[in-house]
Amino acid sequence: MSEVLINVDHIVKRYDNNTVLNDLSLQVHKGEVLVVVGPSGCGKSTLLRTMNGLEPIQDGQITYRDKKVDAKNKDITEIRQKVGMVFQSYELFPHMSILDNITLSPILVQKKERKEAEKEAEDLLRRVGLIDKKDAYPRQLSGGQKQRVAIVRALAMHPEVLLFDEVTAALDPEMVREVLDVILELAKQGSTMVIVTHEMNFAKAVADRVIFLDKGNIVEEGSPFDFFEDPKTERAKKFLQTFTFDKVDKGAGI
Ligand code: ADP
Numbered sequence: 001m002s003e004v005l006i007n008v009d010h011i012v013k014r015y016d017n018n019t020v021l022n023d024l025s026l027q028v029h030k031g032e033v034l035v036v037v038g039p040s041g042c043g044k045s046t047l048l049r050t051m052n053g054l055e056p057i058q059d060g061q062i063t064y065r066d067k068k069v070d071a072k073n074k075d076i077t078e079i080r081q082k083v084g085m086v087f088q089s090y091e092l093f094p095h096m097s098i099l100d101n102i103t104l105s106p107i108l109v110q111k112k113e114r115k116e117a118e119k120e121a122e123d124l125l126r127r128v129g130l131i132d133k134k135d136a137y138p139r140q141l142s143g144g145q146k147q148r149v150a151i152v153r154a155l156a157m158h159p160e161v162l163l164f165d166e167v168t169a170a171l172d173p174e175m176v177r178e179v180l181d182v183i184l185e186l187a188k189q190g191s192t193m194v195i196v197t198h199e200m201n202f203a204k205a206v207a208d209r210v211i212f213l214d215k216g217n218i219v220e221e222g223s224p225f226d227f228f229e230d231p232k233t234e235r236a237k238k239f240l241q242t243f244t245f246d247k248v249d250k251g252a253g254i
Helices: 044-050 076-082 098-108 113-126 143-155 175-188 201-208 224-229 236-241
Strands: 005-014 020-031 034-038 060-063 083-086 162-163 194-195 208-212 217-222
Touching: 005 044, 005 076, 020 044, 020 060, 020 194, 020 217, 034 044, 044 162, 044 194, 060 113, 098 113, 098 143, 113 143, 113 224, 143 175, 143 208, 143 236, 175 194, 175 201, 175 217, 208 224, 217 224
Parallel strands: 034 194, 034 208, 083 162, 162 194
Antiparallel strands: 005 020, 005 060, 208 217
16 A cells, blocks of 8 residues: 555543543555544544644654654644644634635745735635635635635645545535535545545545544444445444435536
8 A cells, every 4th residue: 555644553532531532543545535434422523633733642643754743743833734624614714805714824834925825726716616705705605615615725735634524514415515526526636635524425435445433443444335335343334324325426526
């Protein structure tokens, strides 16, 4: 398999006495789409947040390439540029235009020329069908549009890995597809992504590898075909029984 970008090595994450991730290890390889599924509260979001240093861990180690992922590490800003994250709640600045939201970090952190940053932001907005919104403010956009902008904002930093934390969970059903289509398109282009989702049809369509998490550890891991068609554990079988599956068109895109 291709090179390892993120190595999660026997990590333990606790909130007070609550052990949320318990001696968990996994690797994210360049070019793969890793989908993390599991029941609510099993630690998916926490796991994702540890991967770019948003949550401290109590034991074990996480590295991005040869760099230790740790908020106290001097490399953390660089790591967070390389390991981008998209959140359920968009996290756009309400007082800034869409274009300014997208160009803020490239200009401030990466010291890009404004003109160059704006051109790139416009190209990305065009790709997700939102170029006409560049001067609008977040409040003027639908949830699905805001989330597409949040993805563009992450892409503008040229991350090597993108982490998606339940990015459609707050959206009305009719807006889910437009966001998932953007992610499917990124997958087709070979982006390295770790995706936490409850959208099982999407997970099945987009994943190269699926990890099933329960009670803070990996219970099952495999290809989407193996996991969805032939789950090995009772826990995974039970989990999958709560979803209905349909045919997803992997060719749909932006
Ligand atoms: P999932 O994403 O699988 O739904 P989370 O990672 O959000 O699960 O949460 C895992 C566990 O960690 C839950 O028991 C949750 O209550 C707890 N937890 C998450 N964030 C915090 C926090 N900031 N403080 C205390 N406990 C937390």
